[in-house]
Amino acid sequence: GQSLEQPSEVTAVEGAIVQINCTYQTSGFYGLSWYQQHDGGAPTFLSYNALDGLEETGRFSSFLSRSDSYGYLLLQELQMKDSASYFCAVYGAAGNKLTFGGGTRVLVKP
Amino acid sequence: DAEITQSPRHKITETGRQVTLACHQTWNHNNMFWYRQDLGHGLRLIHYSYGVQDTNKGEVSDGYSVSRSNTEDLPLTLESAASSQTSVYFCASSEDGDSPLHFGNGTRLTVT
Numbered sequence: 001g002q003s004l005e006q007p008s009e010v011t012a013v014e015g016a017i018v019q020i021n022c023t024y025q026t027s028g029f030y031g032l033s034w035y036q037q038h039d040g041g042a043p044t045f046l047s048y049n050a051l052d053g054l055e056e057t058g059r060f061s062s063f064l065s066r067s068d069s070y071g072y073l074l075l076q077e078l079q080m081k082d083s084a085s086y087f088c089a090v091y092g093a094a095g096n097k098l099t100f101g102g103g104t105r106v107l108v109k110p
Numbered sequence: 111d112a113e114i115t116q117s118p119r120h121k122i123t124e125t126g127r128q129v130t131l132a133c134h135q136t137w138n139h140n141n142m143f144w145y146r147q148d149l150g151h152g153l154r155l156i157h158y159s160y161g162v163q164d165t166n167k168g169e170v171s172d173g174y175s176v177s178r179s180n181t182e183d184l185p186l187t188l189e190s191a192a193s194s195q196t197s198v199y200f201c202a203s204s205e206d207g208d209s210p211l212h213f214g215n216g217t218r219l220t221v222t
Contacts, residue, residue, distance in 0.1 A: 030208050042200060043153065045210035087152060091208045096141055096160060097168070098211060100153040 002026040002092050004101035011107045018075045020104045022088035025069065030091035032064050032071045033098060038084045046073070046086075075106070083108045112137040116201050116214035123221055129188040131217050133201030141204045142184040143211065144168075144176060146197040153200065159184055191221045 004024045012018045022032065031050035035043040047055055049064035049071060061074040075082055085105050089098040114135040123129050135142065140161045145153040155168030157176040165176050173195060175187045188195055198218050202211040 033208075033210070035211075042213040042215050043211070044213070048208065048210065050208065089153075096204075096207060097143065097155060097158055099155065099169075100145075102150060102152040 002090060002099040004088055004090060004099065006086075006088055006101045006104045008102065009105045009107070011109065012078055013109050014078055014080060016078050018078060018106060020073045020075070020086050020088075020106070022071050022073070022101055023069055024071075024088070024090050024101075026090050026092045026099070028092050029066065029069075032062075033089045033091070034060075034062055034073045035087045035089060035100075036084050037087065037103070043087060078108050080108050080110070082106060114201060114203055114212050114214040116199075116217050118217060119215065120218045121220070123191050123219070125191060125193060125221055127191050129191050129219065131186045131188075131199055131201075131219070133184045133186065133214060134182055135201075135203045135212070135214075136182065137203055137205070137212060138181060139203035139205050139212075140181070141206065141209075142178070143202045143204075144174070144184065144186045145200045145202065146170065146195075147200060147216075148197050156186065156199075157184075188219075191219075193221050195219065196221045 006022045034046040037043040047062040064071040085103040087103045089100040117132045143158040144156040159178040201214040
């Protein structure tokens with residue numbers, strides 16, 4: 001089976017940097033994805049790491065260490081619109097289906 | 111533009127009734143998935159399909175069924191609705207392999 005752990009909630013102020021950690025246990029591993037979900041909305045894709053290292057997309061970056069079964073999402077220059085839930089998710093042995101973590105609620109304050 | 115649509119957006123039903131939630135995608139994706147989302151549990155996989163006539167059970171499949179008769183649609187059926195199935199249901203599709211998931215806007219189901 002697969003399990004993922006991430007913090008339940010993080011609070012930060014506008015302009016700050018937030019790091020959301022994700023540790024996973026899986027019987028096979030293809031890659032780690034991150035999704036964003038605003039209240040009442042659908043999850044939307046943010047990033048995907050299949051190899052070790054840092055992937056940068058604008059203000060958001062995602063990191064993966066396969067040897068440590070660990071990844072993180074880095075949110076920089078936080079804006080009010082970044083208030084949302086963030087989910088890490090793994091592609092396991094089957095490759096084609098995602099298993100999601102419980103989500104981290106990020107609250108950005110003025 | 112390609113999209114994935116779910117209907118209805120909201121549904122209230124009674125315990126014991128059969129309910130079907132619709133999911134239609136125009137991405138021409140092979141892979142389709144149904145997840146349920148409950149507070150504290152994130153998104154949990156119910157059923158998934160890798161193509162026409164293919165269906166597979168996810169981690170919380172009891173009490174649910176799906177069928178895939180064409181590429182575009184993957185309806186989710188609750189055979190006999192239970193209060194524990196009150197949840198928000200999301201349908202998603204992906205092209206193949208580890209491609210990103212495209213989610214529908216969800217169906218909020220209440221079983222009374």
